[in-house]
Amino acid sequence: MTDAVTSSRPSLGGQRSPIRSVLLHGALILFSLAMLYPILWMISGSLRPQEELFGSSSLIPSSVDLGGYIRGWTGLRVSFGQFFWNSLFIAVLATIGNVVGCSLAAFAFARLRFGGRNFWFALMLGTLMLPYHVVLIPQYILFLELGWVNTSLPLIVPKYLATDAFFIFLMVQFFRGIPRELDEAAVMDGCSPFRIYWKIMLPLSLPVLATAAIFSFIWTWDDFFGPLIYLNDINTYTVQLGLRSFVDSTGSSDWTALFAMSNLSLVPVFLFFLFFQRLLIEGIATTGMKR
Amino acid sequence: MAFRSDTLVEESRAAALPRKGAMRRIFDRNIHAYVFLLPWLIGFFGLTLGPALASLYLSFTNYDLLQSPDWVGAANYVRIATADPKFAASMKVTFLYVLLSVPLKLAFALLIAMAFNRGIKGLTLYRAIFYLPSLLGSSVAIAVLWRQLFASDGLVNMALWQLFGYEGPSWISNPNYSLYTLVILSIWQFGSPMIIFLAGLRQIPADMYEAAEIDGASKQRQFFRITLPLLTPVIFFNAVIQTIEAFKAFTPAFIISEGTGGPINSTLFYTLYLYQEAFGFFRMGYASALAWVLVVIISLFTAFSFLSARYWVHYDD
Numbered sequence: 001m002t003d004a005v006t007s008s009r010p011s012l013g014g015q016r017s018p019i020r021s022v023l024l025h026g027a028l029i030l031f032s033l034a035m036l037y038p039i040l041w042m043i044s045g046s047l048r049p050q051e052e053l054f055g056s057s058s059l060i061p062s063s064v065d066l067g068g069y070i071r072g073w074t075g076l077r078v079s080f081g082q083f084f085w086n087s088l089f090i091a092v093l094a095t096i097g098n099v100v101g102c103s104l105a106a107f108a109f110a111r112l113r114f115g116g117r118n119f120w121f122a123l124m125l126g127t128l129m130l131p132y133h134v135v136l137i138p139q140y141i142l143f144l145e146l147g148w149v150n151t152s153l154p155l156i157v158p159k160y161l162a163t164d165a166f167f168i169f170l171m172v173q174f175f176r177g178i179p180r181e182l183d184e185a186a187v188m189d190g191c192s193p194f195r196i197y198w199k200i201m202l203p204l205s206l207p208v209l210a211t212a213a214i215f216s217f218i219w220t221w222d223d224f225f226g227p228l229i230y231l232n233d234i235n236t237y238t239v240q241l242g243l244r245s246f247v248d249s250t251g252s253s254d255w256t257a258l259f260a261m262s263n264l265s266l267v268p269v270f271l272f273f274l275f276f277q278r279l280l281i282e283g284i285a286t287t288g289m290k291r
Numbered sequence: 292m293a294f295r296s297d298t299l300v301e302e303s304r305a306a307a308l309p310r311k312g313a314m315r316r317i318f319d320r321n322i323h324a325y326v327f328l329l330p331w332l333i334g335f336f337g338l339t340l341g342p343a344l345a346s347l348y349l350s351f352t353n354y355d356l357l358q359s360p361d362w363v364g365a366a367n368y369v370r371i372a373t374a375d376p377k378f379a380a381s382m383k384v385t386f387l388y389v390l391l392s393v394p395l396k397l398a399f400a401l402l403i404a405m406a407f408n409r410g411i412k413g414l415t416l417y418r419a420i421f422y423l424p425s426l427l428g429s430s431v432a433i434a435v436l437w438r439q440l441f442a443s444d445g446l447v448n449m450a451l452w453q454l455f456g457y458e459g460p461s462w463i464s465n466p467n468y469s470l471y472t473l474v475i476l477s478i479w480q481f482g483s484p485m486i487i488f489l490a491g492l493r494q495i496p497a498d499m500y501e502a503a504e505i506d507g508a509s510k511q512r513q514f515f516r517i518t519l520p521l522l523t524p525v526i527f528f529n530a531v532i533q534t535i536e537a538f539k540a541f542t543p544a545f546i547i548s549e550g551t552g553g554p555i556n557s558t559l560f561y562t563l564y565l566y567q568e569a570f571g572f573f574r575m576g577y578a579s580a581l582a583w584v585l586v587v588i589i590s591l592f593t594a595f596s597f598l599s600a601r602y603w604v605h606y607d608d
Contacts, residue, residue, distance in 0.1 A: 024406065025413075031403075032420045035479070039427070041446055042436045105331035114324035124331070127339050131539060131589060133565060133582040137349060137575050138342035141356070161334025168331070193323045222430045224542045229570060240431040244546060247435055255439055262432035273426055277419055280426070284483050285490035 046259035068256035069264075075246055075257055078234050080264070083242035090152045090227075090238060091220040091268075097159030098167055098216040099209055105162045106171035107197045111183065127165045140229060154230045155220070167212045170287055174208035175201060211283040214276050218269050239265045350580035355573045367580035378581070380556040381564040384470060388560065389537040392477035397529055399481040404488035405518070418486065425482035433476070434546035438463060441472045463547055466557035473543055473558060484529045491525030492518070523604045531596050538589055541566070561585060 040059050046068050048061040073080045108114070109121050143154040162168055182204070183196045191199070202209065227238045237245070243265055246258060273280065325332070350367055352360035371378050403421060407414055427433055440446045443461030451457045462468045495518065503513050541562040544552065552559030552567070565585070569578035 024411070028406065028411075028417055032417060035424060036420060038436055038440055038446070038479075039423070041440075042432075045439075101330045101334070104327045108324045108327035112320065112324040112327065114321045117324070120328065120332075123335065127335070129590075129593070130339070130343065131535075131582070131585055133539075133562065134346055134586055135339055135342035136346075136582065137569055137579050138345035139338060140569075141345075141575075142337075142342070144356070158334060158338050160330060161338060162331040163334045163338050193327070197327070218426070224431055224545070225566075228545075228566075243431045243435060247438070247546065248549060258435055259439075262435045265432045266427055266430060269427060269430070273419075273423060277422075281418065281422065281486055284422075284486045 042259050043263055046256060046263050048256060050254065050256045065256075068254075068260035071254065072246070072257035072261040072264075075254075075261070076234070076242065076249065078237070078242075080239070080242055080261060082235065083237050083239045084264075086152065086236060087221060087238040087240070088268075090155050091217050093152075093156045094159045094220040095213050095216040097156060098162075098164055099213050101160045101162035102164060102167040102212065103171055103202065103205070103209065104197075106168045106175055107193075107201055109168070110172045110175035111196070111201070112193060124165050124168060128169065136229075143230065149230055150233045150236055152231075152236065155223075155226050159216070164216070167216070170212060171205070171208055173287075174205055178204050207279070210276070211279050214272055214279060215283060218272055221268055346579040346582060349576050350583050352576040354575040354579075356575060360576065363576070367577050368584075370577070371580060371584060377556065377559065377564060381552070381559045381561045384552075384557065384559050385538060385561040388470060388474060388477075388540065389534055391471075392474045393530065393533045393537055395474070396478045396481045396533060397484055397526065399478055400484035400529070401488050401522075401526070403481070404485050404492060405514075407489060408492045418489070421485060422482035425480040428476065428480035429542055431542060431546055434543045437472060437476050437543065438547055441468075464554055466553075466555040469547070469554060469557045473540075473547065476543055477537065477540070484533060487529055488522070488525060491522050495521045520605045524606065527596070527600055527604045531593060534592060534596075535589055538585070538592075 037059075044059045044061055047064050047066070048068075049063060049065045050067070052062060105124070109117065109124070139154070139158075140149075143149055146153075148154050148157075178201065182200055183191075186196050186200055222240065223238075224240045224244070227241050228244075231237055231241060234245070243258075243261055246261060250258060349360060351364060352362050353367075354360040407417065411417075424433075438445075441462035442448075443459075443464070445462075447462065448459040451459045460468065462472050499517050499521075500513060503517060508516065539562055540560055544558045544560045544563050545566075548554075548558045548563075550563075550567075552563045561581075562585075565578050565581045568574045568581060
């Protein structure tokens with residue numbers, strides 16, 4: 001599944017004149033710059049002396065000033081260090097939950113025969129289409145009754161219950177592609193379904209597990225709506241909520257510090273992009289993920 | 292020894308436990324499967340089906356979390372349909388957003404994918420650059436950036452002044468423009484549909500183009516007669532996914548308008564309105580009704596897409 005997606009296709013006939021090729025590259029480079037300009041602007045803006053952000057659209061600051069990062073980090077009553085820790089805690093546990101919960105269900109759907117399988121599978125697919133707004137309010141009431149509001153539990157526990165049906169679907173597709181001979185051999189050796197799941201399916205499914213883990217992490221890290229609803233105490237805020245409070249408290253007065261914290265909030269996602277770009281792009285190309 | 296592959300598990304059970312009856316074997320394999328399925332089943336009943344039914348019930352009540360729900364029949368729905376100017380405003384904003392952002396985003400994605408399709412040096416790098424905004428775009432940080440870009444003294448106005456001597460308005464605080472800044476933000480994230488288009492373009496057999504070339508078909512003709520028809524399933528897929536996502540957009544509007552949906556409701560996305568009703572005013576019954584209206588709208592849209600597909604989506608078989 002790798003080469004079909006990432007390798008560039010040999011040019012058809014290859015009859016493109018050098019001039020057209022230069023023009024095409026020129027246009028693409030200009031366009032790339034335009035696309036990236038806002039992000040580069042935010043990076044350079046965070047490094048400038050505060051008064052310089054306005055009046056120059058250049059990307060090169062006259063001098064590098066890390067003041068924005070210092071002011072931003074401690075700009076709220078609770079430091080961004082706490083927000084980063086909260087975000088990391090939630091994202092890591094939610095990611096593990098998604099991989100564990102979804103792979104268990106996916107294994108049953110892909111490999112085991114049992115009464116009602118098609119029925120449950122159809123229901124699972126049905127939940128893919130259901131907008132979460134429909135379950136939002138009763139879920140909130142449930143977690144409120146359980147005393148989980150203002151804790152990270154509502155953002156973590158549902159993942160262990162495989163509520164992200166999309167990942168189940170993704171894994172079922174992958175598991176079905178693994179040759180059955182492998183688990184047949186294991187069954188002949190007296191292997192239980194649990195050992196087959198643990199010793200055969202999971203090790204052979206690392207690409208799909210990694211894809212699911214990376215997207216889970218990024219989506220949880222970026223999630224704003226969930227934390228907005230469940231976390232009201234500033235000590236429990238995630239980075240995204242911290243940023244939002246920072247916007248509300250500084251308004252438009254300290255863009256340098258706002259940009260500095262915005263940049264930091266993007267660092268984990270950017271690192272995933274840097275190191276797992278191939279998996280991300282394959283994930284989208286083969287499954288049609290939304291972003 | 293040959294196993295029939297799809298009865299793998301139960302046959303092995305049969306071999307291991309020869310004396311137990313057939314019922315026992317079926318029971319055994321069901322138990323195993325349901326143990327695997329248990330977390331999902333708990334989630335399905337406890338966090339999806341149960342809550343969905345509960346919200347359907349709540350949508351016929353007034354409920355503020357403090358007193359128990361008060362049955363009001365269809366009153367919430369009647370009010371939505373007839374007497375709620377904010378609902379009407381949010382529908383207008385949301386539909387405008389969907390109708391503008393989805394086609395433009397897909398057009399961009401297809402255009403760039405076409406430019407890449409003929410094999411180009413540096414494809415991996417270009418593709419990565421164009422994909423990056425998709426990955427970052429829904430974060431609070433990018434919404435913060437957008438507030439600065441389109442502020443009265445932001446980057447866009449600075450550039451307009453330097454390039455054209457034009458003094459732009461504050462785009463985000465002017466109700467005539469604020470929604471368009473969000474549309475631009477959405478188009479900026481054309482990377483992921485672009486990747487899906489690229490994968491789709493690769494599926495088109497090269498010999499089709501070769502045959503067309505021999506027959507003397509122009510590039511334009513090849514595009515309209517080969518590329519576009521064969522790509523319709525991918526266009527359809529992208530359109531459905533992106534539309535559903537656009538209906539659910541929330542974060543950028545929330546950050547840019549500081550949660551108000553302003554100025555003058557011009558960025559009051561449907562989900563933002565729903566959030567305000569539920570968690571601003573604690574009108575949980577009314578918000579539940581709004582959620583179900585959203586489900587109906589998305590379902591109608593999806594059904595319509597699938598019905599229309601048979602007239603314009605090209606399938607091989």
